[in-house]
Amino acid sequence: MQQEPLDLDAIYRIKEEGFQRSQVMETASYLTDVFGPRLTGSPNIKAAAEWAKKKMEQWELVNVNLEPWGRFGRGWTNERFYAAMIAPYSYPLIGFPKAWTPGTNGLVKGDVVMAVINAAADFERFRGKLRGKFVMTAAMPAVAAQFEPPGRRFTDQELATLAQQPNPAPAGQRGGQQAGGGAGGGGQNFAQQRNRFFIEEGVLALLEPGRGSGGTIFVQSGGSREPNDPPVPPQVVLAVEHYGMLVRNLDKNVPVSLEMNIENTFHDQDLTAFNVVGEIRGTDKADELVMLGAHFDSWHSGTGATDNAAGSAVMMEAMRILKAAGLRLRRTVRIGLWTGEEQGLLGSRGYVTEHFADRQTMQLKPGHGKFSVYFNVDNGTGAIRGVYLQGNEAAAPVFKRWMEPFHNLGMTTLAIRGTGGTDHTNFDAVGLPGFQFIQDPVEYDSRTHHSNMDVFERLQARDLMQNAVIVAAFAYHAANREELFPRKPLPRPQGQRGGRGAN
Template identity: 30%
Template sequence: MIRFFFALLLIGSTATAQHKDSVMVSRIIKEATENSQLKKLGQELMDGIGPRLVGSPQMQQAHDWAVAKYTSWGVTARNEKWGEWRGWQRGVTHIDMVLPRVKTLEGMQLAWSPSTNGKTVTADVILIPDLADSIAFQKWLPSVKGKFVLISMNQPTGRPDYNWEEFGTKESFEKMKKERTEITDAWTKRISKTGYTARTLPVALENAGAVGVIMSNWSRGFGVNKIFGANTKKVPTIDLSLEDYGLLYRLTEAGVAPKISVRADSKENGVVPTYNTVAEIKGSTKPNEYVMLSAHFDSWDGGTGATDNGTGTLVMMEAMRILKLVYPNPKRTILVGHWGSEEQGLNGSRAFVEDHPEIISNIQALFNQDNGTGRVVNISGQGFLHAYDYIGRWLSRVPNKYKSELETRFPGAPGGGGSDYASFVAAGVPAFSLSSNSWSYGNYTWHTNRDTYDKIVFDDVQNNAILTAILIYMACEDENKTSRERIVLPVNQRTGEPGKWPAQTKPTRKGGLD
């Protein structure tokens, strides 16, 4: 009878807990679907503030905006300084071909590129020649003085492969791929014979008197280029669209000698402080244990950083807003980190891990989202032996509608990089990536000039905010503290050495100055 009584008690308490969870999940979904703030937040962040390059005024504006937004929701928030960076502000870039005819060209400065000092610079365009070796290149190098120099290969097609596969014949597609491989190999050898790399060649050209470096980093899709940082220190580095770069390349190769005019009005702002934005809902019964939301706040600035990582930012902000409204007194403290300088090496999150050992040792779980606008379709256990247990239990409370495409991989392997969850995994924290489906992320929006508000799929982002809020709630309510026991990593097949857990890496605390 006693055993029967306790069994009834257990069944009753389980049913009560399940009912409580169901009520909370319903509240989360109701608020997320009937009062979504995602589009408003997205418009303010992507359109109003824009890209968030580390060290730029827009990055600082975004940090201040996030603190103000959290404060308006009754959530305590702060900007936490972790380092310093080269301050740089993008200005107008205007590029025109003036000979053999007039045409405005599509292009922009790379990040941290020097300006043209308030002037329009007009000069001939020349091409890196195919010379015998580095000695011949050194003899040729003085001829770049006063010229714009093209340093990228000319793509044989501006059509992505899927377009060829859909409309081309098999023979023409294979012929194009063969030609592209040959051109790529030849160009790689051409650059190698200069004695420089893609990184050091622009510096050699500016030191020899070139007035600018012109490149095209095509992303294998219609109208998309990757926009990263410049290596030049005295003259501008310009990225042109595939179409306009190809025009200049072909004209130059044909001996027509095109001439272009460039005005680039970027501004140097000295050394500026860099921050993480951290917001908090204090725990009621276990305030010194933490459940974390995580997303990097910075971006490259070819577009407006919409899917890398505006969407991850929106997911975490919306989840925090909802939880503050429907779950204002969590058992554990809920923290969200919006990290700076992820794009230069996870610097903001690595600094947080280094600066807050008291939090790191008491994190129940961390959920990070980074890779685009799509629905979350994968969660890996990151090498934590018992992740299947607690992640499985928490996911069991998520309605099937919000996890129907979600796969889990346990125990998985620890991530050594890629996004900010890896900073925490290295410190032994159960930190997990909410990995999204593609939406052609790699080609069309990852670090490109087309990563803008219109690429956001808000139904998917809303799905992710609901999933995240439920996981955070369940992690807060769990009576048990999560296990940090790790798997034994397999032997490295290349070296024959036992597998090693990723080591903690120190952040770069003063960057962009060398």
């Protein structure tokens, strides 16, 4: 077998540009510090996207656009939040409203009560007792000491284990990574009944304890993006330690009162959403395509630094490096910064459906045959340590060769297994090579992912710089190899049972 070509002169130029003149942290600071939380449909994400478009045009990328991908629903922003205990004494509370929930229509004051409603029979226990009250909706969870440090890197043993072929799922079970789901139809119906009950009872706001501790609060959504869906009450996630303080006072029959002011805005002017795309045109194979991407949107309690300004800044920097280094690219290299990822990988799915194939029918579009490979970064700020192969055995010798210049940066691992939960899976789902890099965890799951601590200070500059260099090198070699990137067999349409069919 002929060895995969490796252009060490190009690697030198990529490293020189990426390590000596990096702009990745400046880009990340603009996305986080200047534009803040970037919920899809919000004014923040539109402003950040316009800035990213202008920046990429300054770097001389072409065909840079905010490309619509379809209907998303209304946007949402939190404009103001204040909460404090006012009895038995004054004490400020740490908390955040859930996305897509209403505000309080000004400052409101009231007593706190506990009302844990887990079944329809619970409604009658609390009927007529909740009007004008702040309602605590969950029991106090246990809070363990943080004996383990929140930040870590993969050990050699962990990487070796990751590289092993995973055990097949037992007969009768589905293997692979499955998207996480909430309760079924019954659970959703009960949640709607409970919200309607709380609204009819006239509660001021619902309170729940945050996952996490030490001031870290993980917050997502509590309402619907659809303007005509049933309303929900105001909902606030409190720091677990502050929630516990309220609970313990109530347990002692000590009256507790709060005051709160929540100002939230729904944005109904435009219910469609967009991706940010731009490219460096190729030369003799310009009609063939290499793509790199990351999701651009975030949740709202932090500024979306590790999830996923990190990935967006890395991919923008990789494009800048390729252009600034003056490297000749045979294939076109295109960047996609996706929105709607946090609500179900919506932007990248819309893009794949529009340009390449519909996963439901597997009707292929002309672009499918001209596509080479897609690279994704969406596992936080951690250094790239390897690649998840998504079961693509033929990719292993290619990546093994491309990783050689980066062994001294700790990139050594190929994992035949796949990983889910991010945008490369939409490419893989229609038979296109799509890959997520293996990254050091750092503080991603322990501290920053979807939390109020997802801010610029949690980004690791050296990691992001080397990630951009690696991505640029992979994109360069993919753009210039003689053949398109090797593929797995085409999958069957999603409506059919079974795995992949033959080409």
